[in-house]
Amino acid sequence: MVRGHEEGHKTQRAGWLRAAVLGANDGILSTASLILGVAAATPNGSGIVIAGVAGVVAGSMSMAAGEYVSVSSQADTERADLELEKKELKSDRKNELKELAAIYVGRGLQPGLATEVAEQLMAHDALGAHARDELGMNAASAPKPVQAAVTSAVSFAIGGALPLAALFVARTMLMPIVAGSSLLFLALLGGIGAKIGGAPIPRAAARVTFWGALAMGLTSAVGALFGTHVG
Numbered sequence: 001m002v003r004g005h006e007e008g009h010k011t012q013r014a015g016w017l018r019a020a021v022l023g024a025n026d027g028i029l030s031t032a033s034l035i036l037g038v039a040a041a042t043p044n045g046s047g048i049v050i051a052g053v054a055g056v057v058a059g060s061m062s063m064a065a066g067e068y069v070s071v072s073s074q075a076d077t078e079r080a081d082l083e084l085e086k087k088e089l090k091s092d093r094k095n096e097l098k099e100l101a102a103i104y105v106g107r108g109l110q111p112g113l114a115t116e117v118a119e120q121l122m123a124h125d126a127l128g129a130h131a132r133d134e135l136g137m138n139a140a141s142a143p144k145p146v147q148a149a150v151t152s153a154v155s156f157a158i159g160g161a162l163p164l165a166a167l168f169v170a171r172t173m174l175m176p177i178v179a180g181s182s183l184l185f186l187a188l189l190g191g192i193g194a195k196i197g198g199a200p201i202p203r204a205a206a207r208v209t210f211w212g213a214l215a216m217g218l219t220s221a222v223g224a225l226f227g228t229h230v231g
């Protein structure tokens with residue numbers, strides 16, 4: 001029992017941390033790619049810095065908006081499901097009892113015991129029992145749009161600040177320094193993400209480094225192509 005309780009907390013924390021790791025990952029990768037793309041196109045130092053800063057701001061806002069919209073619509077769906085369930089409980093309590101008992105039978109209880117469990121749970125908190133066991137909702141994982149938006153925006157900004165910092169440090173060899181340090185950050189973050197999720201660390205780090213290198217390489221190539229054509 002105690003063990004199950006602790007594992008519940010772990011999953012909850014993993015969900016929140018996972019979102020933050022993903023946001024930071026996006027921030028590093030898209031800002032580094034943007035910087036490299038512009039740097040490949042133009043030797044204009046302040047233009048590269050402006051592009052990088054604008055990329056961090058735009059990316060953070062876009063992450064926040066996207067998360068807010070997606071988590072809000074998830075919350076709307078859950079609310080609508082609960083309303084429907086409330087109505088059904090009012091109009092057809094008998095069938096709802098059968099429905100709940102059938103779910104417990106499906107999980108391995110004997111029919112008689114399942115009905116008894118369903119009756120007692122419904123007497124205690126009918127809507128809660130249906131929300132948990134029929135709809136699979138629980139208070140801990142309830143969608144929180146503002147929290148999701150802020151987490152994504154802040155973690156993206158922190159991630160994006162890393163290639164920007166590399167840009168400021170690099171006096172010469174700007175592109176190799178930004179690309180190399182960003183790949184290192186990506187690999188580290190991929191390892192942390194894997195550790196949180198209990199997945200193999202080297203494989204996760206290799207995967208994220210591969211996609212990172214691909215994204216940066218492609219953006220640099222496009223930048224160089226446009227740079228020679230425009231400039």
Ligand SMILES: [Zn+2]
Pocket residue numbers: 085088096099130134
């Ligand atoms: Zn129900």
